[in-house]
Amino acid sequence: MGRLLPLAAAVLAAVVLGMLAAHLAGPRPDEPALPRGGDFTLTAADGPVALERLRGRVVLLYFGYGSCPDVCPTSLALTTAALKALEPAELERVQVLFISVDPGRDTPETLKQYAGYFHPNIAGVTGSPETIATVAARYGASYRMTPVDSAAGYVVDHSSVTSVIAPDGRLVEQLPHGTTPPEIVAAIRRWLPR
């Protein structure tokens, strides 16, 4: 019995530490429940991009469109500033996917130019309207093509949220529009394996 006590104490300590670690690593309690996320395959100019193949990296997802002149560039500029603040070893394990919800105007080629302008770790991807709708629904992104009285023809109303996917493929955080570069860096580092 006397020998078992230290063992029991050690087990208890391990359980408490484990719970503490899970608490620290998990979503903060004030955050709303996250959409379920999940794997997908979309198309980039250089070939298909499967989330499954990006295990081991922190993946940031942003749904937008190329001819979005105001909201998307702001979001991508914030993300770019965060990427530039990372150490090279960290950057190797971070991938940003800019998912175009406007396949009528954006092709994988134009998206490659568009995303690459911001940062080499940002890839522009798209897919069929059905695939995009499925992926957007899984990640809680909403968008709607809206005709407007403008030479632009139509605009795309869309949510402006950056999803953070952990190296094991789980959707773990969603960063609201306007999240600052230091906050984006902190979110990436929370999930990068040490």
Next chain:
Amino acid sequence: MHKPLLSMMIVTAALTAAPTLWAAGAADAIHAMEPSVRMAPPGQDQTGAYVTLHNSDKRDHALVKAASPAARATELHTVVDEGGMKKMRPVPKIDIAAGGQTRLQPGGPHIMLIGLTQPLREGASVPITLTFEDGSSKKISAPVRAITAPGAMSHGH
């Protein structure tokens, strides 16, 4: 030769000259500060132009039109947030209150350059003519700036 073009030029010239004939129009009371055009990412032919408009007059004024030879169409737009959805919409005017200022900036009211006639170069200047509610107008020259996030622009100042 091109008769419609010629008459258009005459009309344009008349419209441009007219405000200078009127005393103390809105254009005289409104000061345009820190104009800029956001670089368009490669392959994209539309972008935003931004400026802070200060109204030194005792009366309210409004920007009702913007024009630029740099784009096929130049429009006034704003972005509204409805339930987390970002919605960009054309607007007929942008108000500038008496004694106040209105910032045209990303995520808010701005000028849209749609169908750029040629790719923008960073540092180049884009001429934009602003027309106010009384028909008076003001020409500004907006330098093309790299895409930065709002707030990040003030860095280093």
